[in-house]
Amino acid sequence: MLRAFLLYLSNAVWARNIVTHWRIARRMACRFVAGDTFEDALKAIYKLNEKGFYTTLDNLGENVISSEEALKATDAYIEIFQRLHDEGVKSSCSVKLSQLGLELDYDLCLSNMRCIATHAAEFGTLVRIDMEDSSTVDRTIQIYHTLRAEDITNIGLAIQSYLRRSEEDVLSLLEDGTRIRLCKGAYNEPPEVAFPQKRDVDASYDRITAHMIDGSQAHGSEPASVDGKIPPIAAIGTHDSKRIGFAREYAKSVGLPKEALEFQMLYGIRSDLQEALQAEGYPVRVYVPFGTEWYPYFMRRLAERPANLWFFITALVRG
Numbered sequence: 001m002l003r004a005f006l007l008y009l010s011n012a013v014w015a016r017n018i019v020t021h022w023r024i025a026r027r028m029a030c031r032f033v034a035g036d037t038f039e040d041a042l043k044a045i046y047k048l049n050e051k052g053f054y055t056t057l058d059n060l061g062e063n064v065i066s067s068e069e070a071l072k073a074t075d076a077y078i079e080i081f082q083r084l085h086d087e088g089v090k091s092s093c094s095v096k097l098s099q100l101g102l103e104l105d106y107d108l109c110l111s112n113m114r115c116i117a118t119h120a121a122e123f124g125t126l127v128r129i130d131m132e133d134s135s136t137v138d139r140t141i142q143i144y145h146t147l148r149a150e151d152i153t154n155i156g157l158a159i160q161s162y163l164r165r166s167e168e169d170v171l172s173l174l175e176d177g178t179r180i181r182l183c184k185g186a187y188n189e190p191p192e193v194a195f196p197q198k199r200d201v202d203a204s205y206d207r208i209t210a211h212m213i214d215g216s217q218a219h220g221s222e223p224a225s226v227d228g229k230i231p232p233i234a235a236i237g238t239h240d241s242k243r244i245g246f247a248r249e250y251a252k253s254v255g256l257p258k259e260a261l262e263f264q265m266l267y268g269i270r271s272d273l274q275e276a277l278q279a280e281g282y283p284v285r286v287y288v289p290f291g292t293e294w295y296p297y298f299m300r301r302l303a304e305r306p307a308n309l310w311f312f313i314t315a316l317v318r319g
Helices: 002-010 013-019 023-029 038-050 067-087 106-121 134-149 166-174 198-219 241-254 271-279 295-304 306-318
Strands: 054-059 091-096 127-130 155-160 179-183 234-237 261-266 284-290
Touching (some): 038 054, 054 067, 106 127, 106 134, 127 134, 134 155, 179 198, 198 234, 234 241, 241 261, 261 271
Parallel strands (some): 054 091, 054 284, 179 234, 261 284
16 A cells, blocks of 8 residues: 555656655655766766676656657767766666657657667667556567567566566567566556565566576576676566575576676665675676656655665654
8 A cells, every 4th residue: 555655656746846845855865866967877887887786877757748858868868878988887778768758659759769779789788678657568568679670689678577467578578589677566556467465476576587597598698797798688676685596596406607697786775785696796787877857766766665765754754
């Protein structure tokens, strides 16, 4: 119930107008967001790279309301690719299709995503297409397949284990070697679309993890040592120790080398776990968001972990 309410608030304009004016909310958001500008994100990436971590950069923003905004977001990503290359940092990028105009015009979004992917390819940069709410899944996968048919190969997809359809989607996507980032999901969905119980989401996560590791074995994987080389197919995005434990044990049982199993985690969350996995020899990639449009992302992080919400409420009361 609490999670559903927080996810509702993430899309509520009235709540956004209130919370974004709270100084304590902005300070709390800094725990999960690298900063307002690309320069802020670059500083965070430098520090992570120095520690041996890889990164995925996310220019926050979703559900644009005009084609001009969608084109502006596209141009921003093109500039980001150039800057990442010029600075010599190791980072892929992540993008939401609603930021590129998916809810406005499918062809506009496809054109923008094509432009982003082709420019990223010039620098050997992987672009991972984030999955949003369930209403966007078919169109997101369709755009991915369209671009792959055009021989654009530096793209991947995020898949959410809480959607009932995801296991079937993954089995289909793995047939052509799709580079999948598996996460649990952070949108408010009806029970007929998404598993309402955590145990079912976790069970789905583990099943899909096994499929992805099997897919890595079938297609072969290069170590994710630099972003000029495409990361492994099995990219496990979670902070859940049990899910991580399952992935490690299953990969070991089928003989998948550690360097072919990449764990991906969010900026500002479980740095201890990130360091422990890296010390064991696993590639670890940190998702680094930045930008002024932090509110929806911040609210989804609160919804994911009660501890985050309690920390926020405590700080709010203390002023």
